[in-house]
Amino acid sequence: MMRLPKFEYHAPRKIADAVKLMAEAGREGQFVAGGTDLYPNMKRRQQTPKVVIGLHRIAALKKITGSASTTGVSVGAGVTLTELIENRTIQKYYPVIAQAARLISTPILQNMGTLGGNLLLDTRCNYYDQNYEWRKGVHFCLKKDGDTCWVAPGSKICWAVQSADEVPVLIALGVRVKLVSPGRERVIPIAQLYSRFDGIHYLTKQHDELLTEILLPPANGWRASYAKLRRRGAFDFPVLGVAACVWFEDDHATVRDAKLILGAIAPHPLEATEAQKLLIGRPLDENAIRAAAAAAHAVAKPLDNTDFLMYWRKQMVRPYVEQALNELRNPK
Numbered sequence: 001m002m003r004l005p006k007f008e009y010h011a012p013r014k015i016a017d018a019v020k021l022m023a024e025a026g027r028e029g030q031f032v033a034g035g036t037d038l039y040p041n042m043k044r045r046q047q048t049p050k051v052v053i054g055l056h057r058i059a060a061l062k063k064i065t066g067s068a069s070t071t072g073v074s075v076g077a078g079v080t081l082t083e084l085i086e087n088r089t090i091q092k093y094y095p096v097i098a099q100a101a102r103l104i105s106t107p108i109l110q111n112m113g114t115l116g117g118n119l120l121l122d123t124r125c126n127y128y129d130q131n132y133e134w135r136k137g138v139h140f141c142l143k144k145d146g147d148t149c150w151v152a153p154g155s156k157i158c159w160a161v162q163s164a165d166e167v168p169v170l171i172a173l174g175v176r177v178k179l180v181s182p183g184r185e186r187v188i189p190i191a192q193l194y195s196r197f198d199g200i201h202y203l204t205k206q207h208d209e210l211l212t213e214i215l216l217p218p219a220n221g222w223r224a225s226y227a228k229l230r231r232r233g234a235f236d237f238p239v240l241g242v243a244a245c246v247w248f249e250d251d252h253a254t255v256r257d258a259k260l261i262l263g264a265i266a267p268h269p270l271e272a273t274e275a276q277k278l279l280i281g282r283p284l285d286e287n288a289i290r291a292a293a294a295a296a297h298a299v300a301k302p303l304d305n306t307d308f309l310m311y312w313r314k315q316m317v318r319p320y321v322e323q324a325l326n327e328l329r330n331p332k
């Protein structure tokens with residue numbers, strides 16, 4: 001049985017107290033929300049904070065407020081995936097967020113796991129998500145305790161994969177996030193939260209910053225979808241996730257703007273910019289969808305670091321992009 005290492009635990013009730021505790025703990029500290037990612041990582045000694053600051057008692061992180069038709073909706077970072085799935089406003093105005101949450105792990109883990117924890121999920125890799133003895137057996141890897149990336153041994157960067165289902169979805173929707181640290185607050189587009197090509201420092205968030213709110217834009221006529229590839233439908237991390245969002249002109253036929261974000265294929269969420277351009281200014285018909293899927297396939301360069309062969313994962317980009325876009329043509 002894998003045991004947790006010893007650590008000091010705090011459970012503050014206020015955001016101000018949580019960020020103060022983190023400032024005092026410095027690099028030894030780490031926030032925990034549902035713990036469905038952090039605690040297994042601690043058991044495998046992938047992450048070894050000496051001070052853990054629990055967020056589950058902070059009521060301010062658990063609220064869903066605002067109006068989907070005017071101001072947009074604020075979702076607290078501590079809202080659980082189950083709460084998200086069951087919330088009426090999310091179901092009615094942001095169904096793609098509930099749909100992606102439903103595809104995360106299992107109902108039991110959804111009861112614990114939070115939206116904030118999902119957005120800040122550690123990157124994943126076959127050579128990293130192993131117990132301590134396994135990792136020691138291969139002299140560890142670049143991401144933790146070693147100096148070689150076993151996925152690409154000549155590489156100076158870590159190729160661990162961004163694998164959280166809500167990330168591509170919320171980027172496609174143009175969501176913003178609020179980060180709070182002692183005496184400082186900032187709001188940034190969620191896309192700016194992720195570093196490019198860095199599986200180790202995969203977030204631009206400062207260590208002492210607490211993610212407090214996810215700010216959804218007003219539901220002003222866009223349509224969005226998410227298609228997820230994984231081995232077992234019952235539960236598994238994505239090895240490819242395609243989020244699509246499309247805004248139509250007043251004629252309800254011509255695409256005014258489009259976002260196509262690929263997840264679980266690189267150390268960061270990947271915006272398929274050429275594919276997006278091919279969708280804009282024309283109807284979302286079969287030809288447009290086929291062209292966009294080909295362009296997305298061209299930029300996707302998965303490596304051999306997750307389940308399934310990388311060549312097959314690349315091949316799957318085409319049909320999964322087509323699936324996501326076809327759903328927007330024929331919304332249920």
Ligand SMILES: Cc1cc2nc3c(=O)[nH]c(=O)nc-3n(C[C@H](O)[C@H](O)[C@H](O)COP(=O)(O)OP(=O)(O)OC[C@H]3O[C@@H](n4cnc5c(N)ncnc54)[C@H](O)[C@@H]3O)c2cc1C
Nearest residue numbers: 033034035036037038105113114117118164165211236237
């Ligand atoms: C068997 C299994 C299957 C899974 N399948 C999937 C899957 O299919 N898709 C998927 O996306 N995920 C999956 N997960 C991962 C996980 O359950 C979810 O991503 C979940 O939403 C993580 O949320 P959490 O609150 O438990 O995160 P935690 O473990 O509490 O935290 C995760 C990270 O975020 C940080 N953090 C959390 N909240 C904050 C905050 N407010 N501010 C600053 N830092 C914060 C923590 O310090 C930690 O680094 C799976 C996990 C397991 C164990």
